[in-house]
Amino acid sequence: MTDHDADTIVAIATAPGAGGVGAVRLSGPRSRAIAEAICACELVPRHAHYVRMRANGETLDDGIALYFKAPASFTGEHVVELQAHGSPVVLQSIVAACRALGARDARPGEFSERAFLNGKLDLAQAEAVADLIAAADTRAARAARRALDGVFSDRVDAVATELLHLRIHVEAAIDFADESIDTLGGEQVREGLARASQQIAQLLADAERGRKLRDGLHAVIVGPPNAGKSSLLNALAGSDRAIVTDIAGTTRDLLHETVRLDGAELTLVDTAGLREGGDAIEREGMRRAREELRRADLAIVVLDARDPAAGKAAVADAIADVPRRLWIHNKADLLHAPASGNAARAAAAHLGDADRVEDAPLADTVLVSARTGDGLDTLHARLRSLSGAEAADASEGTFTARARHVDALARAGIHVEEASAQLGHEALELAAESLRAGHDALGEITGRVAPDALLGHIFGSFCIGK
Ligand SMILES: Nc1nc2c(c(=O)[nH]1)N(C=O)[C@@H](CNc1ccc(C(=O)N[C@@H](CCC(=O)O)C(=O)O)cc1)CN2
Ligand SMILES: Nc1nc2c(ncn2[C@@H]2O[C@H](COP(=O)(O)OP(=O)(O)OP(=O)(O)O)[C@@H](O)[C@H]2O)c(=O)[nH]1
Numbered sequence: 001m002t003d004h005d006a007d008t009i010v011a012i013a014t015a016p017g018a019g020g021v022g023a024v025r026l027s028g029p030r031s032r033a034i035a036e037a038i039c040a041c042e043l044v045p046r047h048a049h050y051v052r053m054r055a056n057g058e059t060l061d062d063g064i065a066l067y068f069k070a071p072a073s074f075t076g077e078h079v080v081e082l083q084a085h086g087s088p089v090v091l092q093s094i095v096a097a098c099r100a101l102g103a104r105d106a107r108p109g110e111f112s113e114r115a116f117l118n119g120k121l122d123l124a125q126a127e128a129v130a131d132l133i134a135a136a137d138t139r140a141a142r143a144a145r146r147a148l149d150g151v152f153s154d155r156v157d158a159v160a161t162e163l164l165h166l167r168i169h170v171e172a173a174i175d176f177a178d179e180s181i182d183t184l185g186g187e188q189v190r191e192g193l194a195r196a197s198q199q200i201a202q203l204l205a206d207a208e209r210g211r212k213l214r215d216g217l218h219a220v221i222v223g224p225p226n227a228g229k230s231s232l233l234n235a236l237a238g239s240d241r242a243i244v245t246d247i248a249g250t251t252r253d254l255l256h257e258t259v260r261l262d263g264a265e266l267t268l269v270d271t272a273g274l275r276e277g278g279d280a281i282e283r284e285g286m287r288r289a290r291e292e293l294r295r296a297d298l299a300i301v302v303l304d305a306r307d308p309a310a311g312k313a314a315v316a317d318a319i320a321d322v323p324r325r326l327w328i329h330n331k332a333d334l335l336h337a338p339a340s341g342n343a344a345r346a347a348a349a350h351l352g353d354a355d356r357v358e359d360a361p362l363a364d365t366v367l368v369s370a371r372t373g374d375g376l377d378t379l380h381a382r383l384r385s386l387s388g389a390e391a392a393d394a395s396e397g398t399f400t401a402r403a404r405h406v407d408a409l410a411r412a413g414i415h416v417e418e419a420s421a422q423l424g425h426e427a428l429e430l431a432a433e434s435l436r437a438g439h440d441a442l443g444e445i446t447g448r449v450a451p452d453a454l455l456g457h458i459f460g461s462f463c464i465g466k
């Protein structure tokens with residue numbers, strides 16, 4: 001986008017509501033002229049001017065004006081900031097004055113979009129700006145800060161460059177169809193592909209960690225009716241969010257609750273108990289539970305510790321495709337009087353007497369009492385570890401990422417695998433095409449390959465003034 005065809009946009013850049021100081025930001029070819037008309041002075045680039053802002057002969061406020069001359073600005077266009085007292089009424093009156101002088105209201109994310117279009121930030125970095133603003137804790141903020149500094153983009157670019165070189169090499173070999181790929185450096189290409197494949201796998205794992213850090217873990221609580229799923233949600237949320245009764249089939253609707261565990265954020269979803277039969281309402285509840293499990297990162301399976309085998313079958317197929325499961329044996333407080341063989345087995349299992357127990361899912365089972373709070377500390381620690389928070393802490397290179405990045409990396413990985421196989425069959429044209437597809441998938445992350453609809457979707461979710 002050049003200065004000639006861009007509108008001049010205006011928005012309040014600071015948070016809504018009253019504050020000490022608030023800023024109105026202008027970007028575009030006319031921003032300097034508009035600001036100079038309001039401030040009645042000449043603006044020198046990168047100079048803090050103390051000004052009186054006026055419209056229709058009336059003072060709006062006194063404040064500070066800053067002019068960033070294109071291209072040395074956040075957006076790469078002429079930018080002016082008018083910093084006034086942080087009154088929403090005053091800031092709105094300044095925006096209105098800018099509008100009267102020819103600026104139009106900025107769409108959400110439009111400043112960042114212009115920064116992207118003018119090459120100041122790539123797409124992953126622009127997304128990191130939004131993630132930084134939305135970060136829920138220090139760790140997420142630090143990770144977003146790294147993505148904004150290009151830690152993620154640089155690694156994506158490095159692999160993309162490697163794929164481009166490999167493709168050029170393969171295409172050169174196509175032009176010498178008489179020779180076999182091996183005489184044309186096939187070994188080198190194979191090594192390059194193996195290296196790229198390994199780098200993409202590592203990047204995919206890191207991006208998945210970054211995505212969890214940004215989005216939090218999506219954990220769905222499932223189990224047979226009456227096992228204490230809603231009680232567990234309440235215990236983890238620390239409030240009586242869900243209705244609890246001793247009637248099997250109490251919960252029907254999904255109930256979402258965001259929980260913060262020592263910095264790690266996770267979304268907990270309470271669901272209807274799964275069992276055969278039930279009335280129409282209960283069956284609809286079970287359908288919703290199964291549907292929700294398709295989006296889950298983690299299934300928290302709650303069973304009655306006195307008879308964990310009961311009801312397990314009804315749950316098994318529903319959780320089959322969930323990437324991770326955590327087994328909870330609830331109602332530990334009722335265990336000290338074991339009434340059945342199963343209970344004795346469960347009790348023995350939780351005493352750590354693993355040898356005596358057959359087929360109990362020990363390693364992944366946590367014994368708790370939602371009623372007394374026993375075992376919740378252990379459960380917290382497990383959830384924190386499953387959320388990736390600890391791994392993220394340990395790694396200096398952690399960056400925030402989004403589901404669309406993870407998806408693009410996965411596709412890039414598949415294309416590189418395809419290229420390897422095709423190269424093995426001397427199908428050079430196909431290999432070149434796979435390498436192009438892999439390169440394009442990586443380009444979606446940084447926005448070198450970015451359809452308008454994608455940009456609209458991404459920047460449309462930013463806040464106004466950003
Ligand atoms: N007052 C104010 N504070 C702010 C911002 C802002 O727009 N205004 N930012 C907005 O998000 C962030 C800082 N980001 C910025 C990024 C680039 C440039 C800039 O002028 N870049 C020029 C010059 C670089 C240089 O001098 O080294 C450039 O890239 O050419 C300014 C702010 C946070 N703080
Ligand atoms: N003793 C004891 N009772 C519990 C515990 N957890 C839940 N209960 C009781 O078990 C019954 C069922 O609890 P809920 O939390 O409603 O169970 P649910 O799994 O959500 O049940 P549905 O919504 O019907 O699927 C209630 O009477 C709870 O008070 C526990 O740790 N110990």
Ligand SMILES: [Mg+2]
Nearest residue numbers: 229230250251
């Ligand atoms: Mg319930």
